[in-house]
Amino acid sequence: MPADVLPLSIKRDGDAFRIEWSDGVAASVPFLTLRNNCPCATCNDERTKPADPFRVLSAREVSAGLPVPVAMKAVGHYAYQITWNDGHDAGIFTLDALRRLGQPATPPRT
Numbered sequence: 001m002p003a004d005v006l007p008l009s010i011k012r013d014g015d016a017f018r019i020e021w022s023d024g025v026a027a028s029v030p031f032l033t034l035r036n037n038c039p040c041a042t043c044n045d046e047r048t049k050p051a052d053p054f055r056v057l058s059a060r061e062v063s064a065g066l067p068v069p070v071a072m073k074a075v076g077h078y079a080y081q082i083t084w085n086d087g088h089d090a091g092i093f094t095l096d097a098l099r100r101l102g103q104p105a106t107p108p109r110t
């Protein structure tokens, strides 16, 4: 993605963010996809561990249900920090990551 492409708007749309980019691309980023790709050290660590078939959901996971962002704050000009409904807020999502995780709804303008 070119460095000068920026999000013009980020709106909640059901269980996803709808992001309109300055190059005309509109993409939908599901919350679950975002959370599963949380770039923080803790989540990275979780993803590299083999799946535990006997893992029991923590009380927090059970009560929180689907991950939903409750706050989103710009970090400099290149990233957003997302706070989730279970309190997790360690993940900083770069614009590149948001762009990569998005499912384009419209192609870029030419």
Ligand SMILES: [Zn+2]
Pocket (backbone or CB within 6 Å): 038, 039, 040, 041, 042, 043, 044, 088, 090, 091
């Ligand atoms: Zn995380």
